[in-house]
Amino acid sequence: MRTVMYWNGGWAWMAFMPLLWIALIGLVVWAAVRLTQHPSGHDEGHDRMLPPRESPEEILDRRYASGEIDTETYTEARKHLAAQRPRQR
Template sequence: MHDFNFFGGGWMMFIWWFLVIALVIVAVRAVMNSGPASQTQPKETPMEILKRRYAEGEIDEEEFNKRKNELLK
């Protein structure tokens, strides 16, 4: 008597379940990405990286000035 013709039958039921599962996945991802851990710190600019490398002694003054002039062009 009831042969699943309500709302398109079996395929329509499959589509509804797919939509429900997709919605749950989207909601979970949204909740997981909204926390404070997901907010990334602003990236260093190339000049800040150069200054840090010079301050840490990775590069000498000559290399620092050469690269600084290249960045400022």
């Protein structure tokens, strides 16, 4: 009698196992997608830990504001950067 009870419970467990595996695989896939997705939903190839890149103008402005370069160097560099930019139509 004990063997029959074991097999009855065993068959119920065997019927439940495919559902458990499907749930487990679904959880792993969901976690992998969630961890590799960019916060905005679009993966732009940027690392989440890196700050956004500064434009050349922003770098120049920051260096001028901190006193690393003088006014003459700043204005010349600004003119040079403006000449290198593609023209907007």
